Structure formats: C-alpha cells, structure tokens
Amino acid sequence: MSKRVVITGMGVVAPNAIGLRDFKKAIQEGKSGIKKIQQLEDLKFACQIAGVPDVSEELKLKYFTPLMARTLKSKGILYGCMAGIDAWKDAGFEVDPESEIKWDSGCVFGSGLTGVEVFRDAIYEVDALKVRRLGSRVVEQTMGSGISAHLAGLMGFGNQVTSNSAACSTGSEAITMCYERIKEGKANRMLAGSCDSEGPYIWGGFDSMRVLNRKNNESPEQGSKPMSEDASGFIPGAGAGALVLEELETALARGAKIYGEVIGAAVNSGGQRGEGSMTAPNPEGVKRCILQAIDSAGISPNDIDAICGHLTSTMGDVIEVSNWGKALGRSGDDFPYINSLKSMIGHCLAGAGSIECVATLLQLDGGFFHPSINSENVHPEIEKTISKDKIPQSLMESTNFDVIAKSSFGFGDVNCCIIFKKWNNS
Amino acid sequence: MEREEVKNKLExxxxxxxxxxxxFGNISETTDLLQDLKINSAHLIDIVLDVExxxxxxxxxxxxEKMITVKDSVDTILACVKATA
Structure with a gap:
C-alpha cells in the first residue's frame, strides 16, 4: 500500500520577498522583484536587469553563526540554507545541530551551480600559485551537494541526503524525488528544495545565447512578460524555495499544518528527438509527462482547475500553452486558469521550480490565484488555444481550486509535472 | 615579538x-584546540591560514601537525617568526 504525501512546511527566498508571509503578500499584489543591476551594465551585458533577493547582513545572522555568516560567500548556499531552515521550522521542527539523528528524515536539495563566485576566487588563487591558501571553504561552498550537506548537519537527517540537477526543472524534480521516496515508504519526511548561483558568471552564457530580454533595461519591472506578444527573452533571477514533504499519517498524528497534498507527479525527457533539442522541448515528451502525472494522480484532465506554468517569457511560452491544450484536450473557455510567477521574479533557473511550487501551494491553500503581470497583450498564438480570461491580470481573490498542476521544463529537454490537491481534512 | 603578544593575537x-x-572562557596554555574547544578539524587549517x-x-x-594545544601553537608561531626575522 503506497503512502500519501502532504506538504507541512515551506520556506522561500525570492527576488520580490523573503519568508512565506511577505512572499504571499507580494504575489497577491503582483509585486515585481526585477531591478536594474549596475554590475551587468558595467560588464556590458545586453540584459542589465535581474531579480535578486535582498538579504542583509543582519538577516544572515538570524540563520547562521557569526563565523558562517562571515565566511559564506556562495549566494546559492546562502539562499538554499535560509529557505531550508525556514521550511523545517515552519513544519514545526527545531533546527539544532545537537539534536538526535532522524533516520526517517532526509533531504534532496538540487542546484545548477552552488557557488560560482567562490569558484571564481579559487581559480585566481590557484593560478597565482596560492593553492595552499584556499582553506576549508572552497569545497563546501562549491560542491553541488553543498546545501543538502549543510542542512543535514543542522537538522540531523539520517535518511537519503543528496542533490539533483536537471536545469530549470531541478526544483520540481527534487520535490518529485522526495514524493516518490515517501510514497514508497522509504522515509517519513523529506526536505525538498532548489537554488542556483547568482550573478554575471552564471547569467553570461544565457546573455550570449540571446535568450535574455534586452529591451527593458530602463523599465525592469515590465521586463518579464510571460505569454505576452512582446515576450522576447527571460529575465535572470536568483533565490531558493524549500518544502517539507511528509507522510500523511505522521503529519496527522502530530497535528501538523497541511498546505496541500501531492497526488501525482512525473518526470521524463523528450530525448532531444523530433522538435526537441538541447534548448527546445519535444512536444511529445511534454504531453506525455503531463498525462503521466495526471494518470498517476488518478484524476482526469478535466479535474485540473489551474496551471502554474513554467512560462519563462520567451517564444517557448506559445509552445508550452499549446502543449498543455493538446495534452488536456481543453481549449478556449474550457482551459484551466494559468499564471506565471516568473512575471514577477524572473527565471531563477534551478531555483525556479521550488519557488514556484511554494507559490502554487500558497495559492491552493489560501484560495487565491495571483496575477500574471505584464501579460496585457496576450500572444495571438496563445489566444488561439485559450481564452484571454484564463490569464489573470489582477488578483483572483477567492478561488475554490481543488487541483493545481505545476510544470517545469529545462535545457536538455527535461520535463516535470506535479499535481497538487487542496487539503480538505480527508 | 613577546610570547604574551603572540598568545593574545592567536586567541x-x-x-x-x-x-x-x-x-573558550577557560582557555589556557594546555587547552587542546580540537578536544577542548571543539573546533571543527576542517577549520584548523583556516586558523593556520589566518595565523600566517x-x-x-x-x-x-x-x-x-604539532599545533595541538595553545602552547604548541604559540611555540610554533614564535619559532616561525624568529626564523623569518
């Protein structure tokens, strides 16, 4: 008998807000976290705007020892650990390095690159023949598993502790991995999350590929416009999201707050076949992934009330909406409501999936649907599939959505889809 | 450099x-850095780098490898300072 899996804690470090309460308010207000970044202009980037979380030194000290706060140079690890610590506390647990080991609890915290800025410094030292001066921080702040390793030490996780990497679907994949592990009875509790590095050394490649928006350097808040006719590239972002997934009976027994249930999920790849490539999705893979997730949830495509899309503010948006329409067999007014968090925070790369899942659950639990900002001019190709009314221009204050689907797609033609259900005490 | 000065800087x-x-409040010459102060062994190398x-x-x-107690460490530093001077 497979176990049921619910979400009992969440944490978020996003460009438009830090912490669940502020983040909920920000997404309800349609608050943009995209700003002009002087460093990008100085470095002659075509895209000079981005979404980065605002973490003060004072805030850092609420999460880390003074030593760790002083030596922590990796933004990815900083955001990831903050989100992870918040999620664990939100679930009602203590963060105590002296606590007993928890054999039934683990962590999958994915990343693209955790500490590109630390790696850069290390390269300069090594090339200057100063390898002996690197010290202990380089390894733990650059390794892919840096966040899960650090969090496991704080919380005493004794179950699986690892990190996944699947480009922009990393976060959703981490949640799926944790969901499957609990469902199979291999763990009672898993902390899932994701993040990525921040700044020019990680965004440079995308700038050079011309996949970033170059037209809104003087109007940053209007720069990210998923599903809009003017969408001409994504806006880079940074941050982290984290969720505590828990076996239902365990959660009920301790009277935990339940944000929602994961009733199904799927990951796959389009194999870079057909129309698929390193950078473009094979529609067959996408549709299959969506339908597998729906199948595994034991629901029908008609049961989906809303979609929190991947929707990056590129030409890919048209393809994504078309794939959803075909997979669900729904169009026009019959299409589910759809929005994109990236309209407010940009594309946080490997961090995107987990931040967006936090937003999805806040909407499901809170009975609202956030506006998809900057989408006034809906792309005509998208309007061929869905009614314009399905893209909220302002906050939908009292929805009664029972099922929301969250999708993430990434470079390498990888796909992930998770089906979340509202918790109705049964 | 005076021994006391080295010790204060090291502490x-x-x-x-x-x-x-x-x-740390009870630190003395015989204090063992790893055992008594519970310093993470990976950080010992960071201390050496800061000292350098x-x-x-x-x-x-x-x-x-000989820098086990506060006394060992002060002795090592003094010897190095002398050799460098």
Whole structure:
C-alpha cells in the first residue's frame, strides 16, 4: 500500500520577498522583484536587469553563526540554507545541530551551480600559485551537494541526503524525488528544495545565447512578460524555495499544518528527438509527462482547475500553452486558469521550480490565484488555444481550486509535472 | 615579538572559530584546540591560514601537525617568526 504525501512546511527566498508571509503578500499584489543591476551594465551585458533577493547582513545572522555568516560567500548556499531552515521550522521542527539523528528524515536539495563566485576566487588563487591558501571553504561552498550537506548537519537527517540537477526543472524534480521516496515508504519526511548561483558568471552564457530580454533595461519591472506578444527573452533571477514533504499519517498524528497534498507527479525527457533539442522541448515528451502525472494522480484532465506554468517569457511560452491544450484536450473557455510567477521574479533557473511550487501551494491553500503581470497583450498564438480570461491580470481573490498542476521544463529537454490537491481534512 | 603578544593575537583568531564560548572562557596554555574547544578539524587549517596572514609567516606541514594545544601553537608561531626575522 503506497503512502500519501502532504506538504507541512515551506520556506522561500525570492527576488520580490523573503519568508512565506511577505512572499504571499507580494504575489497577491503582483509585486515585481526585477531591478536594474549596475554590475551587468558595467560588464556590458545586453540584459542589465535581474531579480535578486535582498538579504542583509543582519538577516544572515538570524540563520547562521557569526563565523558562517562571515565566511559564506556562495549566494546559492546562502539562499538554499535560509529557505531550508525556514521550511523545517515552519513544519514545526527545531533546527539544532545537537539534536538526535532522524533516520526517517532526509533531504534532496538540487542546484545548477552552488557557488560560482567562490569558484571564481579559487581559480585566481590557484593560478597565482596560492593553492595552499584556499582553506576549508572552497569545497563546501562549491560542491553541488553543498546545501543538502549543510542542512543535514543542522537538522540531523539520517535518511537519503543528496542533490539533483536537471536545469530549470531541478526544483520540481527534487520535490518529485522526495514524493516518490515517501510514497514508497522509504522515509517519513523529506526536505525538498532548489537554488542556483547568482550573478554575471552564471547569467553570461544565457546573455550570449540571446535568450535574455534586452529591451527593458530602463523599465525592469515590465521586463518579464510571460505569454505576452512582446515576450522576447527571460529575465535572470536568483533565490531558493524549500518544502517539507511528509507522510500523511505522521503529519496527522502530530497535528501538523497541511498546505496541500501531492497526488501525482512525473518526470521524463523528450530525448532531444523530433522538435526537441538541447534548448527546445519535444512536444511529445511534454504531453506525455503531463498525462503521466495526471494518470498517476488518478484524476482526469478535466479535474485540473489551474496551471502554474513554467512560462519563462520567451517564444517557448506559445509552445508550452499549446502543449498543455493538446495534452488536456481543453481549449478556449474550457482551459484551466494559468499564471506565471516568473512575471514577477524572473527565471531563477534551478531555483525556479521550488519557488514556484511554494507559490502554487500558497495559492491552493489560501484560495487565491495571483496575477500574471505584464501579460496585457496576450500572444495571438496563445489566444488561439485559450481564452484571454484564463490569464489573470489582477488578483483572483477567492478561488475554490481543488487541483493545481505545476510544470517545469529545462535545457536538455527535461520535463516535470506535479499535481497538487487542496487539503480538505480527508 | 613577546610570547604574551603572540598568545593574545592567536586567541583572537581562534575565538572566531569556536562555537563553545564557555570552553573558550577557560582557555589556557594546555587547552587542546580540537578536544577542548571543539573546533571543527576542517577549520584548523583556516586558523593556520589566518595565523600566517596575521604574523606574515609560513608554517610548514610538519609544524602544523604539532599545533595541538595553545602552547604548541604559540611555540610554533614564535619559532616561525624568529626564523623569518
């Protein structure tokens, strides 16, 4: 008998807000976290705007020892650990390095690159023949598993502790991995999350590929416009999201707050076949992934009330909406409501999936649907599939959505889809 | 450089890596850095790097291994400072 899996804690470090309460308010207000970044202009980037979380030194000290706060140079690890610590506390647990080991609890915290800025410094030292001066921080702040390793030490996780990497679907994949592990009875509790590095050394490649928006350097808040006719590239972002997934009976027994249930999920790849490539999705893979997730949830495509899309503010948006329409067999007014968090925070790369899942659950639990900002001019190709009314221009204050689907797609033609259900005490 | 001066400078560096401040309050020449102060062994190398910078010296691997107590460490630093001078 497979176990049921619910979400009992969440944490978020996003460009438009830090912490669940502020983040909920920000997404309800349609608050943009995209700003002009002087460093990008100085470095002659075509895209000079981005979404980065605002973490003060004072805030850092609420999460880390003074030593760790002083030596922590990796933004990815900083955001990831903050989100992870918040999620664990939100679930009602203590963060105590002296606590007993928890054999039934683990962590999958994915990343693209955790500490590109630390790696850069290390390269300069090594090339200057100063390898002996690197010290202990380089390894733990650059390794892919840096966040899960650090969090496991704080919380005493004794179950699986690892990190996944699947480009922009990393976060959703981490949640799926944790969901499957609990469902199979291999763990009672898993902390899932994701993040990525921040700044020019990680965004440079995308700038050079011309996949970033170059037209809104003087109007940053209007720069990210998923599903809009003017969408001409994504806006880079940074941050982290984290969720505590828990076996239902365990959660009920301790009277935990339940944000929602994961009733199904799927990951796959389009194999870079057909129309698929390193950078473009094979529609067959996408549709299959969506339908597998729906199948595994034991629901029908008609049961989906809303979609929190991947929707990056590129030409890919048209393809994504078309794939959803075909997979669900729904169009026009019959299409589910759809929005994109990236309209407010940009594309946080490997961090995107987990931040967006936090937003999805806040909407499901809170009975609202956030506006998809900057989408006034809906792309005509998208309007061929869905009614314009399905893209909220302002906050939908009292929805009664029972099922929301969250999708993430990434470079390498990888796909992930998770089906979340509202918790109705049964 | 006076022994007392070296010791004070060393303790300032060590302090940043100690999580057990009560143990640090009782620091003496016989205090063992790893055992008594519970400093993470990976951080021992960071302390050595900070010491090298603070005293403008280079401590060889063999000497690093001898830096077990506060006294050992002060002796090592003094010897290095003398050799460098």
């Amino acid at each position: 300032e560096i060590i302090k940043q890596y100690v999580t057990d401040m009560e143990a 910078e603070a005293f403008d010296i280079e401590i060889d691997d063999e000497s690093v």
